[in-house]
Amino acid sequence: MLSMPLVQAEKPTVEELRRDVLAAIREEFDMTVPEFVKALDSGRLSTEDDAVHDIAAWMRFLPKDDPIFRC
Amino acid sequence: MAKPFDAVKQLCKDLFESDKGTPEGFSQLLQYLLSSTVLAPGQSLTWDDNDGEGNAYISSRLRDKVFQLNNGQFLKFFMHFRFDRKTPLTIPKSCFQYQLDKQRHSKQFVFRYDYSVLSYANHPPAHLQINGKFNHASITNKQLSSIRFPVNRPSIESMLRFLINDFELKPNNSQWAQLLTYSEDAFHRYQAKKRLEEK
Numbered sequence: 001m002l003s004m005p006l007v008q009a010e011k012p013t014v015e016e017l018r019r020d021v022l023a024a025i026r027e028e029f030d031m032t033v034p035e036f037v038k039a040l041d042s043g044r045l046s047t048e049d050d051a052v053h054d055i056a057a058w059m060r061f062l063p064k065d066d067p068i069f070r071c
Numbered sequence: 072m073a074k075p076f077d078a079v080k081q082l083c084k085d086l087f088e089s090d091k092g093t094p095e096g097f098s099q100l101l102q103y104l105l106s107s108t109v110l111a112p113g114q115s116l117t118w119d120d121n122d123g124e125g126n127a128y129i130s131s132r133l134r135d136k137v138f139q140l141n142n143g144q145f146l147k148f149f150m151h152f153r154f155d156r157k158t159p160l161t162i163p164k165s166c167f168q169y170q171l172d173k174q175r176h177s178k179q180f181v182f183r184y185d186y187s188v189l190s191y192a193n194h195p196p197a198h199l200q201i202n203g204k205f206n207h208a209s210i211t212n213k214q215l216s217s218i219r220f221p222v223n224r225p226s227i228e229s230m231l232r233f234l235i236n237d238f239e240l241k242p243n244n245s246q247w248a249q250l251l252t253y254s255e256d257a258f259h260r261y262q263a264k265k266r267l268e269e270k
Contacts, residue, residue, distance in 0.1 A: 006075060006078060006103065006106070007102060007106050007110075007113065007114070007115045008099065008102065008115060009095070009098040009099050009101070009102040009115060009116040009117070009118050009129070010115050010116070010117050010118070010132075011095070011117070011118055011119055012117055012119065012132070017119070020132060020133035020134050021133060023133070023134060024133040024134070028175070048191050049176060050147070050166070050175055050176045051175040051176045053149075054130060054133065054149060054175060055133060057128050057130070057149070057151060058119070058128065058130075058133055060122040060124075060126065060128070061119040061120075061121060061122050061128065064123075
């Protein structure tokens with residue numbers, strides 16, 4: 001049995017993360033980022049839902065003043 | 072290039088036997104454990120640690136939703152953790168779900184382990200869900216898949232063994248069993264030491 005070559009865990013760049021967050025919110029909820037944040041704050045979306053949880057978790061790693069929070 | 076077992080030993084030493092532990096090192100250790108056992112070739116964990124509040128997160132890329140396994144099935148795995156040189160490793164939330172499609176919120180999961188320090192209403196903090204059917208229909212009105220069996224928090228190593236031993240995934244590395252034992256033992260020693268220090 002062969003040993004697999006070592007794969008490195010990856011840290012995304014801010015640009016990659018921004019692109020992924022935007023795409024995931026659009027594809028899975030058909031929302032903009034501010035709409036998603038508002039739905040989270042109002043309790044309309046819950047992080048008990050895996051799809052919401054994963055996206056919300058990754059959003060934490062974007063800068064607080066990232067332009068996607070304004071668009 | 073270092074061999075996986077050598078790399079795992081070095082990471083365990085840095086993380087659990089010295090003060091060199093970093094979120095990156097912990098993420099890399101999980102990467103090696105998963106790559107050496109059940110992940111499909113080329114699958115990599117994504118991690119980040121700079122939310123400004125000491126939190127770190129590991130999962131698949133958002134665009135990929137879940138990890139592809141070497142038997143063609145899928146794994147949803149995420150872990151929220153805190154770890155730096157001042158604070159011991161803590162894991163406030165984690166999920167390990169074996170599933171048959173690549174949806175983030177899959178109805179076709181086989182089993183799922185969840186842990187959360189902030190447990191939701193009526194959910195045990197650590198629980199197991201199994202997507203199947205009861206042999207005795209009258210036992211409860213609930214579907215088996217929606218029942219959360221309370222469990223102790225299993226190690227990632229024990230869940231990888233579970234996939235290999237009981238779901239017959241073929242391990243990627245011939246030293247997989249020793250590698251998991253080494254890492255699990257190192258973590259248990261670290262955990263015991265930290266508990267003693269807290270007393």
